[in-house]
Amino acid sequence: MVKLVLDTGTLAESFWDGPARAIIGLWKSGEIILCVSQPLLREYAAIASKMGATAREKEEFVSLFSESPWVSTVGSAKRVDVIREDPTDDMFLDCAVAGGADFLITKDEHLLGLESYRRITIALPENFVKAHSVGYRH
Structure with missing residues (x-):
């Protein structure tokens, strides 16, 4: 089964129709596994807070990830130091490496500039969706 990490921008985009939402649909149906870490x-x-969620809604939202059988939670030790322009982006690579992810889905230019990292393909949401023949509305 395909394992992937979603960066926060991609997750935010999943609130609207489009490729990010299609990826969430794959996850909810058990077709992919999301790798997450505490960070x-x-x-x-x-x-969720930026999207206007109440404290309760935020808790429910995060619990989706901690309670799903299609989530692999990994330790949060710092493993990589790759993105010098924005070191906070390294958390996505850390999670992908620790979780044995196949893909890191992002629109972040620093991450996309790598193209791949330790056999992890770094891809735009729309490219992942096209490659996996998943339909979504434009």
Whole structure:
């Protein structure tokens, strides 16, 4: 089964129709496994807050990731020091490496500039969706 990491921008985009939402649909249907770490879950919670979620809604949102059988939670030790322009982006690579992810899905230019890292393909959401023949509405 394909394992992937979603960066926070991609997760935020999943609230609207498009490729990011199609990826979430794959996850909810058990077709892919999401890799998460505690730092990543904190970022996801921050996104929920920015989207206007109440404290309860934020807790429910984050619990989706901690309670799903299609999530692999990994330790949060710092493993890589790659993105010099924005070191906070390294958390996504850390999670992908620790979780044995096949893909890191992002629109971040620093991460995309790598193209791949330790056999992890770094891809735009729309490219992942096209490659996996998943339909979505434009």
